[in-house]
Amino acid sequence: MIDPVFILIYIFVFPGFLFLFAYALFLSYLDRKIAARMQQRVGPPFYQPFADLIKMLGKEVINPHGVDWRIFDAIPVVALAAVMTAFLYVPVTGASPLAFSGDLIVVLYLMTLPTIALFLLGWLSRNIFSAIGGIRAVTQLFIYEVPFFLALLTPAIMAGSWSISEIVLWQQHNLWLVFLQPIGFIVALIGLQAKLERTPFDIPEAETEVVAGPWTELTGRRLALMHLTTEVSLVVGSTLIAALFLGGPLLPWTLSPAWLNGACGFGLFLVKTLAVLLVLSSITVATGRLRIDQLNDIGWKYLASAALVQVGIVLVINYLWVIP
């Protein structure tokens, strides 16, 4: 039976919510700093995302006329709770103690909730810009969801398990999946960029076209929580890609003192998620925004077909290796 004190510390302190918030703010700072340096600017200081959060929590909450303020208060909280829960199942220093078979599906579902939340916010604000932005968010969800899920399910097929921690363990005994499934890795990275609604896929929030899309009528603590949701999604997304493709926090061999093993695993976790963040930041800086119908073209023609090809290859490899 697992020690309840251990579980509580795991959930709330490390690597639970406290560590999650600290890491989310740190990754947000690094993202802005890397983007700034690539553009030859200075960029914000390290405490900037934390200062933004405190400032927004203290601002006035404005309720537009005729809008149901109770739903507006609840939706950002639900979105934040969903991504925070998703973080409990991804491996940080080793296998997650809360892992169970099928937690990959749960994590993917929980990560979809912020997009639905944005759509609801856009639809319920009585504002033409928010409505257009909300509809664009859901359209984008339909376009990138199929290739993204397919690309993230191929590691499960190859490892033979639906639990993220067991996929990581499988990679410890065999090769990292990025070498066995390179197409899937690229599709997963592009799909993650679209899920996080960053350039070139920041279509719902396009500042020069629809003011701020579904974010237009959010103020004060609602905006702070929604912003924090985006930052936490970045952490969960990069941890997921690091776990499924780059081998997660496990070395190919186990070190003898248990605490050294945990510390090395944590160090590997940091290095791998920072590498994924570097790639995502570079994509953000190097491109402009697409139009939603162009995203439709690209998503279905190239991304979905690449993901299907990857699934086909994985099924063939599994058949050849398992049967003879």
Place this chain on the structure above:
Amino acid sequence: MSVLREMIENLFSRPVTILYPWTKVPIPDTFRGRVANTDELCIGCSKCSLVCPAQVITMIDGPRDVEFKGKNLARKKRPQIDLFKCIRCGLCERYCPTGSIHLEHVQGVTGTDRDVMVT
């Protein structure tokens, strides 16, 4: 491709931002800054007041004996300029016969009193 290469080069080089106010911005010596009048040279001809496009220069009482081109003149008036209404176009400096009214090479002149007058 050129975008990617430039991005990576920029990552390893210094940013171009000038960190004002810790670093001073270089100001050329033709810069048109705050307007000022040198009382010893002014002969009170009112040319500056006549050419000012924004009409911010008024002539007030200011008798003084000034030497101009070898002659001693008894000046009667001198200019008073509304500092924060001046548009710093430089016409007064261009048409002044003695060079007494001029634009200084200082940047970022600020204040809290809207009706500051410079004489």
Place this chain on the structure above:
Amino acid sequence: MPEVVVPIGPHHPALKEPVNFRIIADGEKIVRLELDLSYNHRGIEKAAEQRNFIRVLPLLERVCGICSHSHATAFAKGIEEIMGVEIPPRAQYIRTIIAELERMHSHLLWLGVAAHEIGFNTLFMWTWRDREAVQDTLEEMSGNRVHYGMNEIGGVRCDLTTAQINAALSRLPVLEERIKKYQEMVNSEETMLIRFRGVGRMSKEEALKYGAVGPTARASGVDYDVRRDDPYLAYPEVPWNVITDTRGDVYGRTRVRVGELWESTQIVRSCLENLPAGPIRVEAPKNAPKGEIFSRYEAPRGELAHFIRTNGTDKAERVDIRSPTLANWTSVAMCLVNQNLADIPVIVAAIDPCLSCTCRMVVVNQKSGTTDMAEPGFAGDPGGRRYRGRP
């Protein structure tokens, strides 16, 4: 979705200045456009009737910040022609240098703003960083980064020293290298191509019919540039080319403007190296004889026209400014129909709108409850022109 009215403006993050587009959209396609341009009206044409020729030039400079030298030079050129005053060649060359430097800073600004409208903020940061070199040169020569104040009736206000010329010449190679990089970027950067190609296409006949001017028209194949076809200042003596393109869409306009950037660096280099010696101004008479003149100038945005009527006093009787953006708005209203909602900022930014130059009066009709934007008649024509999209 049924037809909805999407109000772009007067306050909107896509616009740098207030203008009111009421877009009637069906889903993401635009059906109709209604345009209202009167938010920046300041009464400058009326104020110019009360200032004599020395005091009116700083006022006309402040019609617009980006094309300030254009307005001042067009007016000064017109008055000098009425008076019959011939300015010395050194002054012509100095005016040309400042004019071409202004064109460079305006086109670099436009390139950054166009990239920002499609979310490509990196190019925005880079082009504005390179624009700083042009602004530093202008600050050394004239004393201010905008509103240079170089013009007087009869010449220029201040001279260029050898140190300033050498400093400007030393900055030019860096700018030329960066402009070559931008030409390559515009031709090969995928997201720019995919957002700019095929958007807002206007054929040559439509450009001529709707009166488009400047790079907007030259991108549709209209081979007209006031610097070549109605020459002024030092342009006949300096070798340069007119850049045209046949595509007619936003990508064509981008290529024309980047090409003009390169031509401007060559003109500036040629003028700086061959600056004639001599005086920089002549004494101009105080009063202008009675007459009317129509003075044209190629501003960075297109053909700028000043109509000036004088009546023998030291003030102009009537100044009418037809700025290039005013001529280009009809083409925007025409190009936007049947495009995507997401293309509005791109098409509007492609004509390089400068609302400060454009604004005219608004006519409020209390009896019928309508607010129309009318333009008072030009050169005696008492008609009013109304700017609305297709009915």
